[in-house]
Amino acid sequence: MIYSFPDFIKQWIEKADHDLMSATVLIGHDPMILDNACFHCQQAVEKYLKAYLIYKEQETAKTHDIKYLIDQCNRFDPDFKKIDVKDIGIFAVKARYPDDSIDPTLEEAKEYLQIASDVKALVLRKIELK
16 A cells, blocks of 8 residues: 555654553553663654654664664754753663663653653654644
8 A cells, every 4th residue: 555645654653652652551550661661762752753854855764873863853953952862772772682681760761751752742843744
């Protein structure tokens, strides 16, 4: 099936929204699953930024490097440089395997969730879809 340009961007946003919802559920789960929640926060940020780049008709690099993606977005809008993503990028790959296990605190997980929500809000303000 061939999708229109706005539909393709909406698909990226929908996938990012699913990651954001997953992170929220995992933080609220008993027991909390914070490493996976942070992974989904990182994934949401990555997808929202890529949606913006696609909106700007840029090819998205196959990368998990959030700082690189922010730099690419910043080329079009300096508001992206105002976002402090902390070290959310470590959850892209490193935290996914036992030998590199990272155990975030609840406070850290909530902070990453807020970062993902902030990136979502920024991207949605910058994208005009019909």
